[in-house]
Amino acid sequence: MMISVGNIEKSYGEVKALRGVSLEVKEGELFGLIGPDGAGKTSLIRILVTLLKPDVGSATVNELDVVKDFRKLRNQIGYMPGRFSLYPDLTVEENMTFFATVFGTTIEENYHLVKDIYQQIEPFKERLAGRLSGGMKQKLALSCALIHAPKVLVLDEPTTGVDAVSRKEFWEMLKRLQKMGITILVSTPYMDEANLCDRVALIQDGKILTIDTPEKVTQSFGHKLWAIRSDNMYLCIRHLREHSESDSVFAFGEYLHVTWKDQDMQADEMEKYLSDLGHTNVEVKRTEPGIEDVFMDLMQKHDN
Structure with a gap:
């Protein structure tokens, strides 16, 4: 298993964001975390990318503990948060160069990983990131998350607020990245995107309701509709x-x-x-x- 989560709990004061969450993601899998706003998706993702510590439970990514081995782990994870988090006053190329440098690499060294994505925004490489359209910001953020050749790609609601065409293109890019051997964990509030994943976990109120393939999840519906x-x-x-x-x-x-x-x-x-x-x-x-x-x-x- 590339990602293992065991009985994770997380609270913010009196608010319980995660309640005994357990799940596993296989190597090379495209795994969806599906649920509405406030379900606990972002809290779980921030724990997995070492930005939060769990109150209870444990988690590993590529057999590295998210708390004890956080320094090693950060080099193996590509993270795309829900909000656009790049530098709006830097150009497209400057953002790419900055993130490559932070991870001790260059754009040229791992260009093969981002080529299909980055070529779509490369004509605008001198444009400030803050002036890009929503779909272009999305492609730049994904390119920056991949530039250090991570083994795991973690995406927190990457298509929220993006038009339908850009959403479709984005999922096509994820499928291509999966074929390159990258394990992908993606959260989304859009139920239609669940069908594009290998397996999904439905989460609500900090609890996992079910985990299975999209086909088996729909087959589990036990009523005439x-x-x-x-x-x-x-x-x-x-x-x-x-x-x-x-x-x-x-x-x-x-x-x-x-x-x-x-x-x-x-x-x-x-x-x-x-x-x-x-x-x-x-x-x-x-x-x-x-x-x-x-x-x-x-x-x-x-x-x-």
């Missing part, structure tokens, strides 16, 4: 939640995703229930669960 809509979606949510057999009702785009305590509930029964309450243009159909459906289901069980 229905997509329902009507002309009045606000009332539709309320009326469905008031039904005695209602198990869960969540908004998903233009539909509501609904599960029932009675697994034998039929579409015509749902349509009649809503129509009798005055709903028009009622649509009811079966649908397949996604990662977000599983997450909401696990979160509801966790809260109960």
Whole structure:
């Protein structure tokens, strides 16, 4: 295992950010840490990159302890924090040179690692980093995180606030880096990005809800799932939640995703229930669960 985490706990005063977190990431794996803001993703990542000490538990990266061996470990980790953390008053090239120098290397020595990424921003190498677009800042930050040839790449919500095209390009870059043998741990609040990982850990309120491949996570959803809509979606949510057999009702785009305590509930029964309450243009159909459906289901069980 390239990353091993055992029973990690971390608190900030009375706020418990991590509650007995344990997970393992295999060498060469692209592992996703999936959860909403405040779930504990950043706290765990900062512990793994030696910026925070855990209150309880232990963690190793490439068999080096994150507390005892932090000096050795920093040379083996490439870290891209959630916020743009490079020097905005230095140019693209000056930022790259600075980070290479800090790690005792040069841009030329490890250029093969960043070539595909850096070539996209190299025409702007004289531009100040603070004046780059969001997608270009992202590529520069990734290039700086890779310039010392790390064995592990740790990315904290790298695509937050980035347009859809840049998000797609970024994940394509991660896949190429994985093929070069780099182990990647990436956190994201976007459930659709979970499907791009080899395995994922769903985290909420500082606890791991489940760890598995995206396919097995979705297969674990143990209910029939229905997509329902009507002309009045606000009332539709309320009326469905008031039904005695209602198990869960969540908004998903233009539909509501609904599960029932009675697994034998039929579409015509749902349509009649809503129509009798005055709903028009009622649509009811079966649908397949996604990662977000599983997450909401696990979160509801966790809260109960």
